[in-house]
Amino acid sequence: MAGPYFKSVVEEVRKIFPDGGTILEFGVSRGGSFSYLANQIKSDWPCKLIGFDSFQGLPKETEGVWYPERHSEGRYCSPLELTISTIKSFGITLPDERFELVPGWFKDSLTEERRKDIKNLIFVNVDVDLYNSTIELLNFIRPLLQKGTLIYFDDWKDPKDKFDGKWGEHLAFERWSAKNPEIKFRQFSVDDRDHQRTLEVVDIKHKMIKNIRHTGIVVKNLEESLRFYQLLGFTIYQRAKESVDFISKISDKEGIVLNTVKLLAPNNSMMELLDYGKDKMQTERTMFETGMAHIAFTVEDLEEVYNRLKEKGIYFNSSPQISPNRYAKVVFCRAPEGTFIELVEVL
Numbered sequence: 001m002a003g004p005y006f007k008s009v010v011e012e013v014r015k016i017f018p019d020g021g022t023i024l025e026f027g028v029s030r031g032g033s034f035s036y037l038a039n040q041i042k043s044d045w046p047c048k049l050i051g052f053d054s055f056q057g058l059p060k061e062t063e064g065v066w067y068p069e070r071h072s073e074g075r076y077c078s079p080l081e082l083t084i085s086t087i088k089s090f091g092i093t094l095p096d097e098r099f100e101l102v103p104g105w106f107k108d109s110l111t112e113e114r115r116k117d118i119k120n121l122i123f124v125n126v127d128v129d130l131y132n133s134t135i136e137l138l139n140f141i142r143p144l145l146q147k148g149t150l151i152y153f154d155d156w157k158d159p160k161d162k163f164d165g166k167w168g169e170h171l172a173f174e175r176w177s178a179k180n181p182e183i184k185f186r187q188f189s190v191d192d193r194d195h196q197r198t199l200e201v202v203d204i205k206h207k208m209i210k211n212i213r214h215t216g217i218v219v220k221n222l223e224e225s226l227r228f229y230q231l232l233g234f235t236i237y238q239r240a241k242e243s244v245d246f247i248s249k250i251s252d253k254e255g256i257v258l259n260t261v262k263l264l265a266p267n268n269s270m271m272e273l274l275d276y277g278k279d280k281m282q283t284e285r286t287m288f289e290t291g292m293a294h295i296a297f298t299v300e301d302l303e304e305v306y307n308r309l310k311e312k313g314i315y316f317n318s319s320p321q322i323s324p325n326r327y328a329k330v331v332f333c334r335a336p337e338g339t340f341i342e343l344v345e346v347l
């Protein structure tokens, strides 16, 4: 349900992030708060809203961290079709690329794959009531959190409960936060009964590395390698003649001349081709040398890619082979500068 405090928080989020971002809702049920958010987005707020719910009601709760009699298994059950028709009555018709409902238990639906598609998380509506569900969703959003992300908890403290300790969403957050001290929160606001609370991420120190940024490949012939990687589906992101002073400094070698081309894969991951001109060394690598050995790319249809590259004269170690566990089809080829490229089709 979208009560007055929830609405006031959404208004604040809208003021802070007028250019939008992603909003996640955990606990959609019949879609009250989902419809409210979706209608805000419809009125000229460029956000993507994704709602997660089992659409089978609450799961069984762990003893001791909430009251089973108030949060029994199956409570708030609203089958997906019912939710879709309810939100339609609030003016939101699906499908709409701005809004998405993801059915399933969090343990199944909150996947790495799903997380990869979520960018610029600005607001999270936590309305799952339960301890374990809150832990699951917090673990899911952890890598997506950024300075300024606001998290609204719908059930921080419930005045109907006599127990005055911490429980449910509140207890889950406190325990989770203690395990994730690199993320600092502040209380953004609270409703007058402390039933609902909104927290803001004020600082976040990602653990050492955040991601793999790019793979650098020293080439023999820049244009020839470019043709090869473009053939594979990379596109040119940026060409640069690097500053001699800067490159010499970071390479610990005087007078380095370097031309680079940054390439983007279809999922935006990056590779960098480096042409060191006169300074390059013309040694041939084998696959068995110690150190970085190869780069693997995922492809849709390995036979087709194999045939197309073969036609262009690319050298392959073998024809495509199916792995013994039948998980994937695999083949190795060699890029023009000698880099070993593994092409994988997941079966």
Ligand SMILES: C[S@@+](CC[C@H](N)C(=O)[O-])C[C@H]1O[C@@H](n2cnc3c(N)ncnc32)[C@H](O)[C@@H]1O
Residues within 6 Å of the ligand: 001, 002, 026, 027, 028, 029, 030, 031, 032, 033, 034, 052, 053, 054, 055, 056, 057, 058, 059, 075, 076, 077, 078, 104, 105, 106, 107, 127, 128, 129, 130, 132, 133, 136
């Ligand atoms: C209180 S209701 C949500 C109410 C909703 N925000 C509204 O405005 O009406 C809580 C919802 O959380 C969902 N939920 C709780 N834990 C879950 C889990 N582990 N996996 C999937 N859904 C869960 C339940 O299915 C239930 O629909």
